[in-house]
Amino acid sequence: MSADEPVIETQGLVKMFGKFKALDGLDLSVAKGEVHGFLGPNGAGKSTTIRVLLGLLKANGGTARLLGGDPWSDVVELHKRLAYVPGDVALWPSMSGGEAIDLLGSLRGGLDDARRAELVERFELDPTKRGRQYSKGNRQKVAIVAALASNVELLILDEPTSGLDPLMENVFQEVLGEAKDRGTTVLLSSHILSEVETLADRLSIIRAGKIVETGTLASMRGKARTTVHATMTRIPVATDLAGLHDVQLDGNKLAATVDANGIGDAMALLTPYGLEALTVAPPSLESLFLRLYENDADAVGTR
Amino acid sequence: MSAPVVGAPLLLRTSIKHEARSFAPWIAIATVLSASSVLVYPWVFPTEADREGLATLVGSNPALGLIFGPAFDVSTADGFNAWRTLALGGLLTALGAIFVVTKATRGQEDSGQAELLASGVLGRSSRLLTAVAMGLIMSIIVGIVAAVVTLLCGGGTEATLLLCATYTATGWMGTGFAAVTSQLGAEARASSSMAVGVMGVLFILRGFTYSVEAADWALWINPLAWMTETKPAVENNWWPLWLAVALTLVLLVVAFALQARRDFGQGAIAPAPGPARGRARTPLALALKLNRGTLIVWATGFAVLGVVFGYFTTAITDLLAGDSGIGQVLASGAQSPADVFGAFVATVVNLIGIFASIACVQIILRVRKEEMDDRVEPLIATPTSRARYYASNVVVAMGAAVAFLVIAGVIVAGFASSADIGVTYGQAFGQALATIPAVWTVIAVAVAVVGARPKVSIAAWAGVLLSFGLTLLGPTFGLDDWVLAISPFYHVPAVATSTVEWAGLGVVFLVGAALVTVGFAGFRRRDLATT
Numbered sequence: 001m002s003a004d005e006p007v008i009e010t011q012g013l014v015k016m017f018g019k020f021k022a023l024d025g026l027d028l029s030v031a032k033g034e035v036h037g038f039l040g041p042n043g044a045g046k047s048t049t050i051r052v053l054l055g056l057l058k059a060n061g062g063t064a065r066l067l068g069g070d071p072w073s074d075v076v077e078l079h080k081r082l083a084y085v086p087g088d089v090a091l092w093p094s095m096s097g098g099e100a101i102d103l104l105g106s107l108r109g110g111l112d113d114a115r116r117a118e119l120v121e122r123f124e125l126d127p128t129k130r131g132r133q134y135s136k137g138n139r140q141k142v143a144i145v146a147a148l149a150s151n152v153e154l155l156i157l158d159e160p161t162s163g164l165d166p167l168m169e170n171v172f173q174e175v176l177g178e179a180k181d182r183g184t185t186v187l188l189s190s191h192i193l194s195e196v197e198t199l200a201d202r203l204s205i206i207r208a209g210k211i212v213e214t215g216t217l218a219s220m221r222g223k224a225r226t227t228v229h230a231t232m233t234r235i236p237v238a239t240d241l242a243g244l245h246d247v248q249l250d251g252n253k254l255a256a257t258v259d260a261n262g263i264g265d266a267m268a269l270l271t272p273y274g275l276e277a278l279t280v281a282p283p284s285l286e287s288l289f290l291r292l293y294e295n296d297a298d299a300v301g302t303r
Numbered sequence: 304m305s306a307p308v309v310g311a312p313l314l315l316r317t318s319i320k321h322e323a324r325s326f327a328p329w330i331a332i333a334t335v336l337s338a339s340s341v342l343v344y345p346w347v348f349p350t351e352a353d354r355e356g357l358a359t360l361v362g363s364n365p366a367l368g369l370i371f372g373p374a375f376d377v378s379t380a381d382g383f384n385a386w387r388t389l390a391l392g393g394l395l396t397a398l399g400a401i402f403v404v405t406k407a408t409r410g411q412e413d414s415g416q417a418e419l420l421a422s423g424v425l426g427r428s429s430r431l432l433t434a435v436a437m438g439l440i441m442s443i444i445v446g447i448v449a450a451v452v453t454l455l456c457g458g459g460t461e462a463t464l465l466l467c468a469t470y471t472a473t474g475w476m477g478t479g480f481a482a483v484t485s486q487l488g489a490e491a492r493a494s495s496s497m498a499v500g501v502m503g504v505l506f507i508l509r510g511f512t513y514s515v516e517a518a519d520w521a522l523w524i525n526p527l528a529w530m531t532e533t534k535p536a537v538e539n540n541w542w543p544l545w546l547a548v549a550l551t552l553v554l555l556v557v558a559f560a561l562q563a564r565r566d567f568g569q570g571a572i573a574p575a576p577g578p579a580r581g582r583a584r585t586p587l588a589l590a591l592k593l594n595r596g597t598l599i600v601w602a603t604g605f606a607v608l609g610v611v612f613g614y615f616t617t618a619i620t621d622l623l624a625g626d627s628g629i630g631q632v633l634a635s636g637a638q639s640p641a642d643v644f645g646a647f648v649a650t651v652v653n654l655i656g657i658f659a660s661i662a663c664v665q666i667i668l669r670v671r672k673e674e675m676d677d678r679v680e681p682l683i684a685t686p687t688s689r690a691r692y693y694a695s696n697v698v699v700a701m702g703a704a705v706a707f708l709v710i711a712g713v714i715v716a717g718f719a720s721s722a723d724i725g726v727t728y729g730q731a732f733g734q735a736l737a738t739i740p741a742v743w744t745v746i747a748v749a750v751a752v753v754g755a756r757p758k759v760s761i762a763a764w765a766g767v768l769l770s771f772g773l774t775l776l777g778p779t780f781g782l783d784d785w786v787l788a789i790s791p792f793y794h795v796p797a798v799a800t801s802t803v804e805w806a807g808l809g810v811v812f813l814v815g816a817a818l819v820t821v822g823f824a825g826f827r828r829r830d831l832a833t834t
Contacts, residue, residue: 056830058828089681090677092678096577096578096579099578102580102582104681107585132568143681156684
């Protein structure tokens with residue numbers, strides 16, 4: 001594998017479950033050393049993609065390359081170089097969390113004992129509890145510790161923080177940041193946008209088994225619109241506001257969106273009406289996400 | 304309605320609607336068992352001479368009594384039916400009831416379903432009451448369906464009704480045991496294993512006490528022997544059924560009392576903290592660890608079985624004193640004593656082999672359970688190949704078969720060699736070793752099913768079912784040799800007889816190897832179950 005070859009690359013990936021098309025020509029590319037956010041709502045195909053990449057499911061069409069190998073046939077070699085955290089961690093009911101961490105770590109070729117101890121400490125995990133006694137968040141911690149305590153090139157994380165409390169989410173962000181500093185490539189699937197927003201270098205957004213948007217956060221923000229809320233002394237005439245989008249006028253209160261490069265024009269337009277209060281919110285991933293899925297709802301409606 | 308059982312009727316209606324399908328196999332098996340004996344009897348044994356021949360056959364192989372209990376009278380279709388199905392039909396109904404009750408109590412608690420239910424408007428005892436009601440109702444349905452179909456097939460009225468009532472009564476006792484063990488175990492599996500263990504021990508003891516003609520008290524302390532004492536088609540005693548009803552009530556009272564004291568999701572026995580570091584670091588170590596409890600229990604069971612069956616071989620010479628079938632065979636000079644005893648030891652060891660295959664098929668089926676519970680996925684996501692993961696479990700199952708047969712074989716051989724029946728220690732122990740390939744092949748059926756066609760994982764039991772049916776029931780049905788030869792146990796040579804044929808066993812081994820190959824090829828190629 002050469003240095004500039006993507007760590008993950010799929011082209012036209014198709015996976016059928018009976019007649020249901022879970023993946024419908026998915027093109028995903030993750031470069032070496034980046035944290036790649038993999039966003040989509042429930043049922044969009046995130047876990048299916050990850051399971052194909054892990055060789056748990058066999059794709060019905062398209063190609064997938066992982067760390068320069070074939071995820072289905074080179075499964076053992078590839079798995080030596082990656083670690084995985086499932087979204088819903090099932091532990092062995094009568095095995096303690098510590099035993100599960102050591103088992104998974106050993107199968108992966110051993111773990112870093114010092115880092116294991118440090119992670120157990122930072123995540124405040126009690127490793128002596130039995131599998132069935134853990135809450136959902138604590139089961140998740142077991143899998144996270146097991147994955148991050150081994151030295152791997154690639155981390156595949158499927159909604160890793162589901163069930164974690166906000167404090168532990170912060171710990172997770174720190175720990176993942178450290179992994180990134182070590183040069184680990186990360187595929188981070190999530191529907192929590194803020195998590196991806198702080199960590200990810202690039203993002204792909206999946207909808208109905210297809211990648212609908214991919215790029216850096218900055219480039220996506222460029223496509224999203226800035227939100228403007230303004231209170232004015234004079235009520236503007238609606239026809240004067242043609243340069244703005246999504247205009248909602250309630251007396252002298254205005255809510256609207258403007259293109260990323262149109263903020264100056266919008267200010268010039270609004271100032272004559274006498275601004276009393278003004279907030280300009282930068283385009284969040286949230287708004288981009290909602291936008292993409294509003295279109296989706298329209299598409300469903302017209303289908 | 305009193306507070307503890309609020310919501311029970313609604314919950315019961317919904318549960319029956321959703322679980323009724325799981326009743327079907329148990330109803331079907333009991334019905335087929337009973338109806339088939341009545342149908343087949345006049346056809347296979349048309350004349351008086353045939354029926355006497357059957358009595359001789361049954362009498363000459365006392366090992367059969369260990370499973371079926373005593374044959375009071377096999378000269379009528381109803382008597383034959385009572386001998387052939389009373390023990391098994393009851394046991395199967397009880398097993399069905401145990402699984403239904405455990406699933407509706409601890410199974411739901413483990414899966415989290417019960418939490419949703421318990422947070423609704425539902426009394427504290429409603430779930431247990433619902434589970435118990437399902438067990439009782441399923442047992443009644445088994446009795447009614449089996450009775451109606453058997454009567455339609457020509458069974459005698461009173462004998463058939465009584466026989467099928469014993470299925471129901473045994474199912475009720477199973478419900479009672481399961482209701483109690485559901486309060487004790489740490490999880491569903493432990494709870495059902497405890498109840499199944501109790502039924503298994505009682506079942507073997509019943510066969511044993513009857514076969515060695517033990518004292519009466521030994522019968523009356525065994526609830527399953529009460530059922531045999533109804534003697535359908537011979538004496539038609541109805542009153543022992545009341546004992547079963549009384550025992551069921553007592554068990555249920557105990558269960559509800561225990562249930563009131565335990566915490567949701569916990570058994571009476573609280574789990575201790577586990578180790579902070581793990582020692583199981585390979586798939587094989589994991590498979591051993593997960594199956595450790597089951598393996599220890601079964602191994603102990605096989606030691607007990609060895610004692611019971613071994614002691615039985617020493618008692619056989621006493622049985623000859625009576626006018627038993629085996630005495631007639633010997634007196635007629637048709638077979639030498641060595642052949643008769645050698646065949647007898649082979650049958651006993653075959654039985655042990657069939658039991659061992661039940662235990663080992665469970666180990667293979669556990670792979671599917673682990674897969675469905677998403678616990679295989681994280682393992683396969685490590686550099687563990689699918690073949691290695693599956694092989695670890697198969698090795699544990701195959702190794703367990705060897706261990707079980709060696710444990711039981713050592714003990715049986717000890718008894719048999721001291722019994723003055725002309726069988727040496729080496730021959731009896733060799734018999735146990737010779738049975739291993741047949742057990743392996745039965746396990747291989749499960750390996751193929753779970754590996755290649757896991758959606759029909761119930762088919763993993765096909766090998767056990769065929770072996771059991773053909774090896775034990777086949778001869779009494781006068782089936783042709785080629786049909787009997789489908790059972791791998793047919794090919795196990797009787798080591799202590801004059802005619803020892805090993806070629807068949809080689810074929811059995813090859814079939815087993817082919818099935819294992821199919822299983823591994825399938826496991827490597829298919830999608831893992833996802834939720």
